Amino acid sequence: MDVELLSPAGSFEAMQAAINAGANAIYFGVEQLNMRSRSSGGFIIDDIAEISVRCHAAGLRCYITLNTVMYEYDMQLLQGILKAVKEHGVDAVIASDFAVIESCTRMGIPLHISTQANVSNLESVQFYARFADTIVLARELTLKQIASICSEIKRRKIVGPSGEIVKIEVFIHGALCMAISGKCYLSLHSQNASANRGACVQNCRRPYKVVDTESGNELLVDNEYIMSPQDLCTIPILDEILQSGVAVLKIEGRSKGADYVHTVTTCYREAITAIEQGRFTPGLIADWMQRLSTVYNRGFWEGYYLGREIGQWTKTPGSIATEKKIYAGKGTKYYPKIQVGEFIIEKGSLQEGDVLLLTGNAFGMEKILFDQVLVNGEKQIKALKGDKITFPFAHKISATDKLYKLLPATDA
Amino acid sequence: MPKIIQYRDKCIGCGICFELQPELWRMSRKDGKAVLLKAAAKKLTHVLQVTAQQYEEARAVSEACPVRVIKLG
Numbered sequence: 001m002d003v004e005l006l007s008p009a010g011s012f013e014a015m016q017a018a019i020n021a022g023a024n025a026i027y028f029g030v031e032q033l034n035m036r037s038r039s040s041g042g043f044i045i046d047d048i049a050e051i052s053v054r055c056h057a058a059g060l061r062c063y064i065t066l067n068t069v070m071y072e073y074d075m076q077l078l079q080g081i082l083k084a085v086k087e088h089g090v091d092a093v094i095a096s097d098f099a100v101i102e103s104c105t106r107m108g109i110p111l112h113i114s115t116q117a118n119v120s121n122l123e124s125v126q127f128y129a130r131f132a133d134t135i136v137l138a139r140e141l142t143l144k145q146i147a148s149i150c151s152e153i154k155r156r157k158i159v160g161p162s163g164e165i166v167k168i169e170v171f172i173h174g175a176l177c178m179a180i181s182g183k184c185y186l187s188l189h190s191q192n193a194s195a196n197r198g199a200c201v202q203n204c205r206r207p208y209k210v211v212d213t214e215s216g217n218e219l220l221v222d223n224e225y226i227m228s229p230q231d232l233c234t235i236p237i238l239d240e241i242l243q244s245g246v247a248v249l250k251i252e253g254r255s256k257g258a259d260y261v262h263t264v265t266t267c268y269r270e271a272i273t274a275i276e277q278g279r280f281t282p283g284l285i286a287d288w289m290q291r292l293s294t295v296y297n298r299g300f301w302e303g304y305y306l307g308r309e310i311g312q313w314t315k316t317p318g319s320i321a322t323e324k325k326i327y328a329g330k331g332t333k334y335y336p337k338i339q340v341g342e343f344i345i346e347k348g349s350l351q352e353g354d355v356l357l358l359t360g361n362a363f364g365m366e367k368i369l370f371d372q373v374l375v376n377g378e379k380q381i382k383a384l385k386g387d388k389i390t391f392p393f394a395h396k397i398s399a400t401d402k403l404y405k406l407l408p409a410t411d412a
Numbered sequence: 413m414p415k416i417i418q419y420r421d422k423c424i425g426c427g428i429c430f431e432l433q434p435e436l437w438r439m440s441r442k443d444g445k446a447v448l449l450k451a452a453a454k455k456l457t458h459v460l461q462v463t464a465q466q467y468e469e470a471r472a473v474s475e476a477c478p479v480r481v482i483k484l485g
Binding site for chain 1: 424426428440441442443445476477478
């Protein structure tokens with residue numbers, strides 16, 4: 001089986017986490033022309049070189065998202081980004097606007113058609129195959145529809161510009177949109193923040209009441225979060241997804257942290273391997289589900305793949321992750337000879353037995369057990385705000401690396 | 413003296429400031445972000461002294477900015 005696991009990278013930490021966790025490829029956005037321009041801290045054009053070098057050195061492909069609505073005044077920035085994409089060998093551009101598609105075609109840059117294009121049928125696949133070798137299908141299709149599209153592509157031998165059979169990509173994990181993805185104007189209407197310029201304020205995630213404007217009567221709704229779908233999680237049906245003939249499995253979440261990317265990528269990597277080796281068991285699925293539930297999630301369902309007519313809605317405004325990370329401090333020094341890292345506590349306290357979560361540009365995400373509290377080289381019971389702690393750590397740390405304490409969500 | 417402040421690095425180039433108050437704003441063809449015309453730039457913060465009337469008109473602009481990078485001072 002030759003399926004590609006594609007992970008989100010909203011930061012260098014998340015990118016490294018994806019690399020460490022066994023992703024085959026990552027996708028990222030730069031500047032403001034991507035669907036996470038509001039929420040993810042943001043790479044800039046100058047970061048493209050480092051992203052490309054680091055991914056390729058690790059044997060991963062990297063794709064850049066350029067999938068917002070494009071205005072006339074965006075064209076020069078677009079050209080600047082594409083020039084850097086070409087120069088640094090980014091493997092493909094993920095696009096939906098024809099200005100991007102046209103420019104990439106002219107410049108000989110490989111294209112993926114974004115889910116923003118809502119490709120939902122074979123005719124559309126055939127159309128976009130003139131420009132792109134990979135097409136991300138709309139997230140609202142059923143597995144039957146996906147399988148039918150995949151088998152027809154092979155039967156009709158629909159090839160992309162490279163001459164290879166067109167690849168189909170689907171989302172396997174992460175947040176879902178209450179609308180057909182990319183066709184929502186709620187955020188734009190309420191706060192002038194266009195989801196299609198990456199500025200979605202996610203009003204759908206709030207509770208609402210339905211009011212009859214004539215009588216003023218409020219409609220009672222069992223679950224107030226009537227517009228907030230639970231998150232997609234396909235681990236229990238991953239074998240069926242692979243059987244449908246898709247070639248790329250995409251994890252949503254460029255606004256999520258390195259710990260999220262690491263956990264989700266690891267679980268799906270293990271699941272793909274288990275399926276390949278014929279040991280995809282309910283016990284393993286239960287274990288992956290448990291691990292996936294430790295990081296950000298709004299509760300899981302399997303999306304529209306099984307043909308549900310209506311979505312499953314959340315019951316809370318935010319995450320129901322079973323673990324929480326509490327910020328504790330940042331990196332200060334590294335002693336390479338003895339492989340010891342020094343961090344300063346900026347918030348709260350740490351004690352023996354705490355599980356520490358570290359995120360950093362160079363190493364992604366690491367979890368360690370804090371089994372010996374060393375403050376300024378001396379053993380203590382607790383490390384408090386202002387204390388500098390040291391512990392063995394295999395990777396070089398820097399001042400931008402962050403230290404968190406990991407707690408069960410109920411204790412936080 | 414009333415002033416308008418733009419924190420330019422977080423601008424996502426939606427163009428609403430230019431739509432609402434075109435005499436003070438342009439969309440840059442260089443980087444696709446909004447330019448506060450004739451503003452004094454200190455690193456990524458751009459500041460422009462405006463008249464009382466422009467200041468009043470800018471309230472709507474500040475409120476309309478989806479990423480809240482336009483402030484009145």
